[in-house]
Amino acid sequence: MSKQETPNMRNVSHRGPDEFSELKIGEPVRIAAGTQGVYQALKHSFKEMGVLRSIPALFKMNQKNGFDCPSCAWPDPEHPSPIAEYCENGAKALADEATTSHIGADFFRKYSVEELSRFTDYQINAFGRLTEPLILRENSIHYEPVTWEESYDLIAEYLMSLRHPDEAIFYTSGRSSNEAAFLYGMFARALGTNNLPDCSNMCHESSGVALSETLGIGKGSVKLEDLYEAEVILIAGQNPGTNHPRMLSALEKCKAHGGKIVSINPLLESGLVNFRNPQSVKGMLGGGTQLADVHLPVMINQDIPLVKAIMKKLAALDKETGDVFDHDFIRDYTDGYAELMEDLDRYDLAELIGQTGVGEEAIDEVVSYLAGAEKIIVCWAMGLTQHKNSVATIKEYVNLLLLKGAIGKPNSGTCPVRGHSNVQGDRSVGIMHYVNKGLNERIEKHLGFTPPAHSGVDVVGAMQAMHDGKAKVFMCLGGNFLMAASDTDYTAEAIRNCELTVQVSTKLNRTHLVTGKTALILPTLGRSEKDVRDGVEREVTTENSMGRVRASKGVLKPASASLKSEIEIVAGIANAYFREGHPVNWKAMGEDYGLVREKIDLVAKGFEKTSERAKGTGYYLPNNARERDFSKLPNGRAKITVNPLPDHHLAMDEFMLMTVRSHDQFNTTVYGMDDRYRGIYNERRVLFMNPGDMQEIGLKKEDVVDLTSEYDGILRKAYKFKVVPYDIPSRNLAAYFPETNPLVPHNHFAEKSRTPISKSIRVRIEKRTDI
The missing domain is CATH 3.40.50.740 (Rossmann fold)
Known part of the structure; x- marks a missing residue:
């Protein structure tokens, strides 16, 4: 009797149905939160919980004497808003958990x-x-x-x-x-x-490994208040408007203090375009805040050449002036500076920039921000952590912070933004x-x-x-x-x-x-x-x-x-x-x-004394990186590292696919069928694709395709996706998970951390002719 015929095998679908709903495609909404965010939060809450159950719960979420949001792990401020210390997705998570069904x-x-x-x-x-x-x-x-x-x-x-x-x-x-x-x-x-x-093994394990090996602790080094007065914040491989919306309030405060925000992502995500803070009159009635000063549309998993290009340009400026890098910090607290400079000298700047897919003018603007800044924060999420070279990628961003001495002082440091609320x-x-x-x-x-x-x-x-x-x-x-x-x-x-x-x-x-x-x-x-x-x-x-x-x-x-x-x-x-x-x-x-x-x-x-100290706003666990204490590392110093460039060996007919969440989703929990920030309604089986690539291989809007990946001679397939033209770098694709998880090979994962390669999957596109 074959495995498929064993008596205890139930006829259960582990993928679910692949029939389409009535897909509607609109223009991406480029305003995050605001009145629409409030409307959607209350609409979902009242539908699932009812008004009388919703109001007291929403007023107690993330408050000092209330309960922690069951959604993301973004921290609460010292003085939470008494009206609404939650976001649209937090309200959806609460409604999902507290539903009366x-x-x-x-x-x-x-x-x-x-x-x-x-x-x-x-x-x-x-x-x-x-x-x-x-x-x-x-x-x-x-x-x-x-x-x-x-x-x-x-x-x-x-x-x-x-x-x-x-x-x-x-x-x-x-x-x-x-x-x-x-x-x-x-x-x-x-x-x-x-x-x-x-x-953690599936999301931020790469962060923990990279930070432990370079700074001696597998956690970020910043506090929430550090973001308020940072001079430059780099947001790499993260979509805060959907995945951590309360972060936008902190970024708004950074902007109010004159800080510069740089978005580094293959997709331009709406949360960093314009944020209307629902807790302020300006946010509700005014024009909102333009958050990102520069968007670098880096090709999927080409962050290392991007950061190398930035550091190479900064090093050239430092040779001229001697004050771009924090040489006192480098001398007193780090190992590996000379090796990194030798590594940067090996690369041709034009080739590095070409590999990123980003225009040099935009990179130069970011370099100008960083050159004169002392207070720098790098934030990231799974856009960095789910590649074969994720640990090396995060280490490269840490290199940038170490060169600038932006570790262990106010308004500076590492900020891996965790997904689920208590994963850390x-x-x-x-x-x-x-x-x-x-x-x-x-x-x-x-x-x-x-x-x-x-x-x-x-x-x-x-x-x-x-x-x-x-x-x-x-x-x-x-x-x-x-x-x-x-x-x-x-x-x-x-x-x-x-x-x-x-x-x-x-x-x-x-x-x-x-x-x-x-x-x-x-x-x-x-x-x-x-x-x-x-x-x-x-x-x-x-x-x-x-x-x-x-x-x-x-x-x-x-x-x-x-x-x-x-x-x-x-x-x-x-x-x-x-x-x-x-x-x-x-x-x-x-x-x-x-x-x-x-x-x-x-x-x-x-x-x-946790029972006592966790009351109210709670207490911080020790963090050596905040104190510039690197005594647990070799030589008692933070480690500047040399990291190789990524090399995916894409065949002529292959594309690089990254999995993403919709705005109606938290991790694998799907709250609804809309992704209004990307203009997608009533459907999840969509493939975001560069219009030029579509034309080149003969695809039109809403054509139906299958996706295949081949690793180690094993062919994997995800069925029936409608193609949607989108502003994404050429040869790059995006689609929602978990619908695309069947394409991710179980035995290909990040070096050292073993997180899946869900953000850089080599795939081919097969047009369906039977639909």
Whole structure:
């Protein structure tokens, strides 16, 4: 019997349908936020939550005595706006989580997993909140109710049956709290495995590696207030108008203080064209603020030659005047300056500029900003982190900052803008697949057990282990692993090889439908919901993108009385597995979050008196780069590095594709079908393409094409995309994920960090003649 014919194989679609909606194409909207942003935020909120539920929740989001936004990790200001400290996408994330649409046993009796898999990801998400624990038994196609106790015991039974703890994998999403992530990581280690892949492995792992190797800490060095009076801010590979809209307020303050903002991106994104701040009269009624002074439309993954060209021009100016580079800082705090200068001398300036696709006049304008500036910040997101050479690319931007002495002083430094709201906190409290000797020592001292001394698997390793049959139990603390990971077909096959899959979730997603032989859905409280035990409202903590830890306490009535917090769920599973025979009192920590924070303070680095200090605006974790302390690095100095140019070897008929989000989307969660900033309505299967390239290969607007990628002799395909002419560099393409994730090979990833190459995929275009 073939693999496709095994009795437990369900006829489930892991890609979803590929039929088109009625695509409408308009002009890209070049004004971010403003009245339209307010309208869309309230429209979505009122539709999903109702007016009476929306208003109190929106007023409490990102406030000192409220809850942390479940969307991006952008930090809150010292003095939040009392009216609206949230953005359009934050409001959509809240409405999505706090929707009054609920699904339970009746829903799953009506729909089989096979039927549900025929819906789009947007439709699956729109069904509503999960309200009770569910089990999909082997050979069944319907989820059915199960008690919490039965769920815990079943998971414990499967874990006990493993031949080795490494046959279990524990994935973490950035949605979880510090307390839940800490307990989760400690349970995995108590079990005997470091198999702790997390969403960082798919997004900002490259940032962590590059910054650790050059500055000695895998986090950014700036605080929110540093952006206000920076002289120059470079925004590279980031679309803040859609992905981090509250960042635009900080950029507006920078502009008000005379700062210059440079956008570096293949696409001109609307948020950096004109921002109308909905918190000000000028923003609502006036003309708004032009944010980007210069846009450099760099070709996909050609940032290294761009930065080299900039540094080469700055070096020439420095030879003339001697004051363009901060030579005192270079001498006192860095290693590698001479080697970098030798490297720059090897390149022909015209060839570097030609490789970028950017006009020299625009580069010269940026050089003029940087030459006289002392306070410089570089911001970036996944446009830099998801390439084969991502670590080197980020290091090249760090080189620029080090040459200017723009590290460890006010209004200067590195600003990797994280995606999900607590992805940085997860890592800080111990979600990591590698062995940290100091962490292991503290675990043994303060928790009383010996953690494993061998590395576990990251996301790529998890996919491979499941695909090869080396992993039997796969548990996800939040997230939508199937649609977030690369190589969708391969990932689906991997998940189906498991004996048991467990999803801790608020809403239905496709990973609940593509499962192991047996599957559990454990519904959890949303961040906006009250977490009450014995009449006491409990709070959790999170860490934002700039290293501040703060308390978060929900305000809404939970979607169901059956819901449990992630902390309770993890503690319940651990208690069922260990019973009374373990030095950690898992049951007690599931009840009293203060006990968890006490252990975090002892075990995780930099946390101190968290229950007390996280109140209000919270407190910052230590950051050596802010203090110009590079003592952990070789010679105690920051590292200036030499990085090679990218070389993709595009064939004559190949294009370079980058995946992007729509404005109605956060990570893999699709809130709607519109991307008004790019002028796309009612459809997601679109391919943004240079008009000249379209003409050259004989394509017209809205022609239907398939996309293929070929790596290592394996052909991958994404079906049915409508071509949309767009202002994008020649030979470059853009399309939404997760629809294009099937094109990303699982075994091609960034050097050192192993993030997928989702922003630079070599593809071919095949015109459909049957449509």
